[in-house]
Amino acid sequence: MKIDRDAPIGVFDSGVGGLTVAREIMRNLPSEKIVYFGDTARVPYGSKSRDTVIRYSxxxxxxxxxxxxxxxxxxxxxxxxxxxxAVQHEQDIPVLGVIGAGAKVAAEETVNKRVGVIGTVGTVGSGIHEAYLKKLDPEITVIGKACPLFVPLVEEGWLHDPVTVEVANRYLQELKDKDVDTLILGCTHYPLIRSTIREVMGEKVRLVNPAYETALELKNLLQKTNMLSTGQQEEEFPYRFYVSDLADEFKEFANSILPYDVEMTKKIDIEKY
Amino acid sequence: MKIDRDAPIGVFDSGVGGLTVAREIMRNLPSEKIVYFGDTARVPYGSKSRDTVIRYSxxxxxxxxxxxxxxxxxxxxxxxxxxxxAVQHEQDIPVLGVIGAGAKVAAEETVNKRVGVIGTVGTVGSGIHEAYLKKLDPEITVIGKACPLFVPLVEEGWLHDPVTVEVANRYLQELKDKDVDTLILGCTHYPLIRSTIREVMGEKVRLVNPAYETALELKNLLQKTNMLSTGQQEEEFPYRFYVSDLADEFKEFANSILPYDVEMTKKIDIEKY
Structure with a gap:
């Protein structure tokens, strides 16, 4: 099958959080078109089993x-x-995840070989970052910490707020005590409270934003395979957004974090796929 | 169809929160058997559309x-x-919701006719409590306030915590300013932070716990229709718990709020029903 280099990039997430990744792709690959799918009917994935998440994906x-x-x-x-x-080998197009790129940068940047990972209960419990990091450098010690209140705090819009600072202080103290010099923001919502996390962790800790690193990895991959968009096929809606439920609330959140207003959001019945 | 009075009562919720309702049924109707279903694969319902929630139900x-x-x-x-x-009329057995009983008690108890309702964005936005209360007494003014951080705070176990008190202060100030004398805890998780809500609202405000009121309504209904259990059919597992995903995490939460340890939790594929 011949793949069109001016075709869009597909980005998906369990809900709105992945928009931080779409945002980095927009910033770093401005000629690319994007089709975003947010599985708002079945969010969150963090509390679901591996089999369910594979089926949804x-x-x-x-x-x-x-x-x-x-x-x-x-x-x-x-x-x-x-x-x-599971899905990478089933596809004839490249499929990237957000974990690999972040882990790679963290492994490169850590000096004392102590890397922290924050995320949802599901992500941290899966040990996936540790698996990636240990493969890159077996000497790295990984300290994971689940921060379940961060997502609802972000969705409440309390980005720069004493409550969020207090919650961050409590969650992150353990990572400071364990002297991590690099911290992976292992949840798509967390870049939105990056400044609070920075304040709590101090200036010396390197914060790794996998959304940004993934956009760079995608850029490299498209360059290498000669698949960067020619930028010549203009479209009225270069960014299209699909959700599985409640398109309006999605639009509101999207408009609050994207640099422009989302024009087109469409609800589809994902169970039919 | 002849219905067996020693048959169990079915209780369902989008997840673990409804266990506070099951708990009140256990306390107030100790001879009754219960089959509980928690839709942990598709939680939360609050962000889903009416049609989706009806289909799930x-x-x-x-x-x-x-x-x-x-x-x-x-x-x-x-x-x-x-x-x-939608579902009540389709069934040949009684179906009760948690909203009616709470609204009824609130309408009876309020003196200044100013009733507050706290719940998820979905519940408060639906205006359902207001519709019930206005039908009972058109003079009642209803002040709704969504409190999206309460559920994750409860699930984090921060029940008596300065962060929870600060969040409650912020959410509930508006209800205090508007001088409600009665407050409906319109989310199944909220009875677990009742003492924090009490502390913030003060002693004079009547807190209505729909879980408790619903158990009493069920008791009345079963008495009236001569359908109370005879208590003679003993069973090894009078309380059975089913979930649509991740049975272990459910069990952990259940064990933390129920007065005994949950022995049997089974995962079923609810999409097949």
């Missing part, structure tokens, strides 16, 4: 391939942890 | 009826708001 990939995408970015940490290996 | 009722229940309690506020009317 296959349905979404099926939908994205119908949209003729040239590559797929799994912008959800849980889906990257549970489904990437 | 029908599937669960189908499952519970296969377990030969004699009555069904919808222990989820969102499902009570969206699905109760």
């Amino acid at each position: 296959r349905q979404i990939i099926h939908f994205l391939k119908e949209q003729q995408v040239k590559a797929i970015v799994i912008a959800c940490n849980t889906a990257s942890a549970f489904a990437l290996d | 029908r599937q669960i009722i189908h499952f519970l009826k296969e377990q030969q229940v004699k009555a069904i309690v919808i222990a989820c506020n969102t499902a009570s708001a969206f699905a109760l009317d």
Whole structure:
């Protein structure tokens, strides 16, 4: 099959969080078109089993391939942890997850070989970052810490707030005590409270944002395979957004974090895929 | 169809929260058997559309009826708001929701006719409590306030915690300013932070716990229709728990709030119903 280099990039997440990844792709690959799918009917994935998350991911990939995408970015940490290996080999287009790129940079940047990972209960419990990091450098010690209140705090919009600072202080103290010099923001929502995390962790700790690193990895991959968009096929809606439920609330959150207003959001029945 | 008075009561919720309702049924109707279903694969319902919640509720009722229940309690506020009317008429056994009983008591107890309702974004946004209360007494003014951080705070176990007190202060100030004398805890998780809510609201405000009121309504209904259990059919597992995903985490939460250890939790594929 000949794949069109001007085809869009498919990005999916369990909900709105993956928009931080879409945002980095928009910033770093401004000529690329994007089809985003947020599985708002079945969010969150973090509390679901591996089998369920793999099944959901296959349905979404099926939908994205119908949209003729040239590559797929799994912008959800849980889906990257549970489904990437399973689905990557089934596809004839590249499929990237958000965990690999972040782990690679963390392994390169850590000096004292003590890397912290924060994320949802599901992501941290999966040990997936540790598995990636240990493969890159067996000497690295990984300290994981689940921060379940961060996502609802971000969704409440309390980004710069004493409550969020207090919660961050409590969650992150253990990582400071254990002297990590590098911290992976292992949940797509967390870049939105990066400044609070920075304040609590101090200036010396390197914060790794996998959304940004994944966008760079995608850029490298498209360059190497000669698949960067020519930028010549203009479209009225270069960014298209699909959700499985409640398109309006999605739009509101999207408009609050993206640099422009989302024009087109469409609800689809993902169970049919 | 002859219904067995020693049959169990079906209770369902989008997840673990409805266990506070099951707990009140256990306390107030100790001879009754219970089949509980927690839709942990598709939690939360609060962000889902009416049609989706009705479809989910029908599937669960189908499952519970296969377990030969004699009555069904919808222990989820969102499902009570969206699905109760639709499913009640389809069934030959009684179906109760958690909203009616709480609204009834609030309407009886309020003196200044100013009733507050706290719950998820979905429940408060639905205006369902207001509709019930206005039908009971058109003079009542209803002040709704969504408190999205309460559920994750409860699930984090921060029940008596300065962070929870600060969040409660922030959420509840508006209700205090508007001088409510009665407050409905319109989310199944909230009875678990009742003492924090009490502390913030003060001693004079009447807190209505719909879980408790629903158990009493069920008791009345079973008495009136001569359907109270005879208590003579002993069973090894009078309380059975089913979930749609991750049975272990459910069990952990259940054990933390129920007065005994949950022995039997089974995962079923609810999409098949």
